[in-house]
Amino acid sequence: MADKHPGGRPTKYTPELLKKAQGYLKQCVDTKEVVRTGNSGQVIWTVKLPSVAGLAIYLKVARQTVYDWAETYPQFSDILDEILAEQEQRLIDNGLAGNYNSAIAKLVLGKHGYQDKLAQEHTGRDGAPIAFIDMAKSGDTDS
Numbered sequence: 309m310a311d312k313h314p315g316g317r318p319t320k321y322t323p324e325l326l327k328k329a330q331g332y333l334k335q336c337v338d339t340k341e342v343v344r345t346g347n348s349g350q351v352i353w354t355v356k357l358p359s360v361a362g363l364a365i366y367l368k369v370a371r372q373t374v375y376d377w378a379e380t381y382p383q384f385s386d387i388l389d390e391i392l393a394e395q396e397q398r399l400i401d402n403g404l405a406g407n408y409n410s411a412i413a414k415l416v417l418g419k420h421g422y423q424d425k426l427a428q429e430h431t432g433r434d435g436a437p438i439a440f441i442d443m444a445k446s447g448d449t450d451s
Contacts, residue, residue, distance in 0.1 A: 320369060321377055321384070329387050332366045333358055333394060338402070353407060357398060357416075358391045396420045 336358040342349045356362075364371040378385040396417070403413030414424070432438040 319377075320373075321381065325367060326381075326383060326387075329363060329367060329384065332363050333387070333391055335366075336362070336394070338398075338407075355408065358394050360388065360391065363388075363391060392420070 336356045338356055339354045341352045341354070343352055360374055361371055364374045367374070374388065378388045399408065399413045399417050399420075402408040403410055403417070414422075
């Protein structure tokens with residue numbers, strides 16, 4: 309493919325690069341190893357969470373290039389969607405199981421649109437307290 313960017317430079321995007329990108333997700337596998345010392349053991353997790361930045365590094369291109377290709381090439385966009393879906397699901401599953409650091413899982417899930425609704429503070433107009441109307445005292449009676 310000899311496509312060019314709007315600025316005129318030829319793109320590095322090729323069918324081979326697409327295949328390499330498709331292989332990225334397959335190599336993003338967490339591993340768990342139990343290291344024995346005496347009568348006890350310690351579990352060591354090696355986390356390989358898929359990400360856009362990880363894909364960019366794997367392909368040796370800029371992160372913006374990954375986003376540009378996703379806009380231009382439908383097959384590449386599908387790969388990006390798969391990566392983000394896998395990332396989201398693994399953050400939820402492993403965050404709940406305690407396998408991932410909960411603060412980091414929460415932070416990254418924020419990029420997927422998740423929010424901690426309990427932490428929100430509500431105020432009235434211009435930051436003033438919320439005004440409530442007591443309907444019993446408002447003089448509005450239906451009797």
